[in-house]
Amino acid sequence: MSDTESREFCPRCGDPVPTRAEPLPGEPRDRDRRLCDACYFEDFALVDAPERIEVLVCSGCGAVHRGNRWVDVDARDYTDVAVDEVREALGVHVDARNVTWAVDPEQVDENTIRMHCQFTGVVRETPLEESVVVPVKISRGTCDRCGRIAGGYYNAIVQVRATDRTPTAAERNRAVERAEAYIGDRESAGDRNAFITEVEEVDDGVDIRISTTQMGEGVATRIVRELGGSVESYPTLVTEDGDGNEVYRVTYAVRLPKFTPGDVIAPDDDAGPVLVRSVSGNLKGVRLASGDPYEASFDDEELAARRLTTREDAVETTVVAVEDAHAVQVLDPETYEAKTVSRPAFFDADAETVPVVKTRAGLHLLPD
Structure with missing residues (x-):
């Protein structure tokens, strides 16, 4: 042939x-x-490129509007956004193999970036090169999320209070930190409905307004898990949606325990004072007279115990003598008299000074 x-x-x-x-x-x-x-x-055209690309960017959070929704992008600046948008918009011929491309952004003005794109590929065993220039216009707007935040939108309130006292500054700060960490995790997972609208300090605690009821419940649960106490929910009907479904706003009332770590309390059991060490779950502490561990449920403890003082009121005093396995002499920090007190298990026999608190029941050594 x-x-x-x-x-x-x-x-x-x-x-x-x-x-x-x-x-x-x-x-x-x-x-x-x-x-x-x-x-x-x-x-033949190796690359199919649009004449112009317009990108709508949220001026608040930097999200990009794509299609009919806002998308969070991991971009350092608008140039990164422009590169990503050009990558999505360009098309390479289906017959091309071994395609590589590079882009050289040119900042024309504050809102315009000219993208110089260089492509190489192989078609019909023939090496090809092609250059295209795509102007990218950046416009700014406000995404739904930022609009809601600016408008004060929320569906849940987490109210942090305490039983028979006012939450400490440390407790208030920690509650807000737990809320911010939880919402931050949800944001990192791509949930654009996750945000804190407002944190308000009030006389008896702190109020945290949160975007959704589900996240409000999550925040309240995590605060109680760390700081102790309990939580109750109180829904309030606020409106109906377009389909006639009832829309509720829920208040999550967090009630912190009556006592906090560092409190010295007197349980109603005649066994002496207890230094509170934890209120997560049950109340846990140590007996100051013996050094034995102490634990009680909040229901029993709150009904029977009273606060004597706190660790913040402790002062350092001198160890005069170790009398025996059960007693030690220390100086009374007020009268400077030598007083014999119980020797708890946590006492260090080689210590020259020890922290003590003074109550109506006398002096009590504290663990370091």
Whole structure:
């Protein structure tokens, strides 16, 4: 068979072309497959690029509007956003192999970035290069999330209070930190409905307004898990949605325990004072007279115990003598008299000074 008989002819110019294998069943049929290389590359475009790209960016959080929704992007600046948008908008010819591309952004003005894109690829065993320039126009708006925040939108209030006292500054700060950490985790997971609208300090605690009831419950649960206490919910009907469904705003009332770590309390059991060490779950502490561990449920403890003082009121005093395995002499920090007190298990016999608190029941050593 001659070479001519083994070839096809280009339907455009009539030049012979090599016979190409028919596509397999299910594969797309290229109507230009019979063209010679010269005719094929006459109208060939390696890259399909739009004449212009417009990007709407939220001026508050930097989210980008794509389609009909706002999308958070991990971008350092608007140039990164422009690169991402150009990458999404450009199309490379289906026949191209080994495609590489590079982009050189040119900042034209505050809102316009000209993207100089350089592509390389292989088509019909022929190396190709192509350059395109795509202007990217950055416009700014406000996403739904930032609009809600600016409008004071919320569906849950977490009220942090305490039983028979006012929450300490440390407790208030920690409650807010737990709320911010939880909402931050939800934001990092891509939940754009996660935000704290307002944190308000009030006379008897702190109020945290949160975007959704589910997240309000999550915040309240985590505060109680760390700081102790209990939580109750109180829903309030505020409106109906477009489908007639009732919409509720829920108040989560967090009630912290009556005592806090560092309190010295007197349980109603005649066994002496207890230094509170934890209020997460049950109340846990240590007996100051013996050093034995102490634990009680909040229901029993709150009904029977009273606060004597706190660790903050402790002072350092001198150890005069160790009398025996059960007693030690220390100086009274007020009268400077030597007083014999119980020797708890946590007492260090080599210590020259110890922290003590003074109550109506006398002096009590504290663990370091």
